[in-house]
Amino acid sequence: MKIFKKILLITLLPIIFVAMIFAVKMFGTEKSIDGKDQEHIQKYIDGKDGEHIQKYIDGAYYFDGIVIINKSYPASENYAPEQSPVAQNAFEKMKNAAAKDSISLNIVSGYRTFDYQKQLYQKYVERDGKQLADTYSARPGYSEHQTGLTFDLNNASDDFAGTKEAQWIAENCYKFGFIVRYPADKVDITGYEYEPWHVRYVGKELAKYLYDNNLCLEEYFGIDSCYKD
Numbered sequence: 001m002k003i004f005k006k007i008l009l010i011t012l013l014p015i016i017f018v019a020m021i022f023a024v025k026m027f028g029t030e031k032s033i034d035g036k037d038q039e040h041i042q043k044y045i046d047g048k049d050g051e052h053i054q055k056y057i058d059g060a061y062y063f064d065g066i067v068i069i070n071k072s073y074p075a076s077e078n079y080a081p082e083q084s085p086v087a088q089n090a091f092e093k094m095k096n097a098a099a100k101d102s103i104s105l106n107i108v109s110g111y112r113t114f115d116y117q118k119q120l121y122q123k124y125v126e127r128d129g130k131q132l133a134d135t136y137s138a139r140p141g142y143s144e145h146q147t148g149l150t151f152d153l154n155n156a157s158d159d160f161a162g163t164k165e166a167q168w169i170a171e172n173c174y175k176f177g178f179i180v181r182y183p184a185d186k187v188d189i190t191g192y193e194y195e196p197w198h199v200r201y202v203g204k205e206l207a208k209y210l211y212d213n214n215l216c217l218e219e220y221f222g223i224d225s226c227y228k229d
């Protein structure tokens with residue numbers, strides 16, 4: 001009996017030992033995966049290293065959860081989020097703050113459906129031809145107004161550039177979560193002419209980051225904006 005117990009112990013001990021090492025290794029590996037995940041999540045939050053997460057959800061492209069519509073990333077006909085109340089509230093706050101500086105801001109165009117943009121674009125194509133229409137109007141599915149996060153303010157024409165209202169928007173809109181979406185020095189990157197009246201809501205944090213670093217959304221996410229044809 002005693003010998004049998006000894007043999008059993010001698011046989012079992014290495015197995016227990018190996019099992020313990022294995023368990024420690026497993027635990028260790030799991031820990032390092034957690035660490036990597038944490039790092040990845042941090043990168044996702046920071047969004048400053050060029051590793052952005054792209055998703056296509058219900059007819060629109062999202063980068064780090066921010067919906068993008070530009071000439072490379074169109075939305076489908078079914079993407080119809082309506083006017084964002086968050087963007088609307090942010091605008092009201094901006095409007096009130098502007099009024100204190102004797103600047104009057106008002107919305108001339110907000111949310112546009114795919115169909116509305118289709119009619120608009122068609123009208124311009126009939127009037128000026130496709131090539132010219134493409135320089136100032138987005139094709140259906142390619143208008144940022146379809147996000148419900150975009151407003152044209154005061155006067156959506158070239159006369160607006162250089163006005164005190166345009167200047168106020170450029171200097172202050174980030175404080176309310178907006179960016180001037182198509183700046184004068186980013187025409188080749190955004191694919192749009194300078195539009196000092198066109199603001200896009202992205203939230204205060206990102207808006208401030210883009211403002212401080214003089215970046216447009218395409219630069220920030222490392223994407224382009226050009227029609228395929």
Ligand SMILES: [Zn+2]
Binds near residue numbers: 109145150151152198
């Ligand atoms: Zn616009």
